[in-house]
Amino acid sequence: MTDTVFSAMTGRDAPASGEPVLSVENVKKSFTVHLRGGITLPVVENVSFALSPGECAVLGGPSGVGKSSILRMVYGNYAVDGGRILVADGDGAPADLASGDPRLVMRLRRESIGYVSQFLRAVPRVPALDVVAEPLFARGVDAAEARERAGALLARLNLPKALFDLPPATFSGGEKQRVNIARGFITDHRILLLDEPTASLDAANRDVVAEMIEGKLARGVAILGIFHDTEVRARVATRVIDVTGFSARKAA
Template sequence: MTFPSLNPDHQPLLVADGVAKSFTMHLRGSIRLPVVENVAFALHPGECVVLGGPSGVGKSSILRMVYGNYALDRGSIRVRDPQDGAMHDLGAGDPRLVLGLRERAIAYVSQFLRAVPRASALDVVAEPLRRRGVAREEAQERASAMLRRLNLSHDMFDLPPATFSGGEKQRVNIARGFLTDHPILLLDEPTASLDAANRDVVVGMIREKLDAGTAILGIFHDEPVRAAVATRILDISSFSARKAA
């Protein structure tokens, strides 16, 4: 199968092929709810592929499958491991492979921050670097710089994000996701709860990632942001298992 790309000379970092997903409602007589079928696309270095289509068509489900949160019914999601350069099928469901690819290949900014209770904002942001063996002082310095760039008050760095507003939590979430150099970055409506000034900051950060060769797969309901960062829009309606309904 041939996939379109704005970077045809580069090998893909991610390839989804024949992916299908449904949910079974066990408390409602095991009713099966199909979501998507025959999903096929490739993601290359330096491009921002935006998942488009109406609400409920399966965009967030695709992101969660790519991150290994949702199992696949059928198909494959192959991810290039920067450690050995090989493509590994994340969709096969091997938990060790999923965790390894998250550590080395895929960063994810979800819609909602999930942080260890009572951990400070600074430690929450620095934690991915600490897992990679970066010294605590260096990790915190880099985390601090990222939080300052996102206009979070220094007085809040040592406070747990559970006490923050929605927009403040999301800035912590964005700082954490953008801090590392993972080759693939997943973004699920990262600017939805941000003011205009911080949306502009995030647009600049996305463009810097693209210039550095990061491959981004995202959902952006904010039209100006989508127009500013998208290199390609993939209409998920064409993969919807409910389109005939």
């Protein structure tokens, strides 16, 4: 419906066809404002698209149209009002993340779906190195190896080594975002969600992140993201999904 290929505009080739690792089918979402008498605010409806390995699909459209809500539904942060979010689940049948089963959501996050949010939400007093390595700890990777890999990513993102053993609470916005990016990129999840990953970064680190995204795509990772940075979007996107077509707040 609104799933449009823009490969000629982005400079990237359209991806080879393959079995989708993510299928969003007729998803709808609204919010209930209890402080306003339980009024219901519709957000999106009939959201439908699929994502295959090696694609970087960008959610496009003006602010407030529902891009972040879609990303949060795909990660299981927001419950859906209807529809299905099917995630490739090993060699078996796809799992419906929209079912709301918290154990399934947590397992898919651990095994299949990585996420870089706009803002780092780290446990207080935990060193940056361990914040980045935590997804590997959760997968049973040896602690020394996990920290080594975390340090390599932080170094690639130009975070000073003197900060590795400090908690990120006092870091600058750009430093926190580099910790956030390293944490999201450290695993080999088959799906990666990116919510404005380069918004707080300087030009040099934006280029590093673009290279990291290109590396993920080359290894067959499917990426769904929001990029207000037009240069990075043009460099990595294989297509743009116009979310205005899903908006439930259409003018009368």
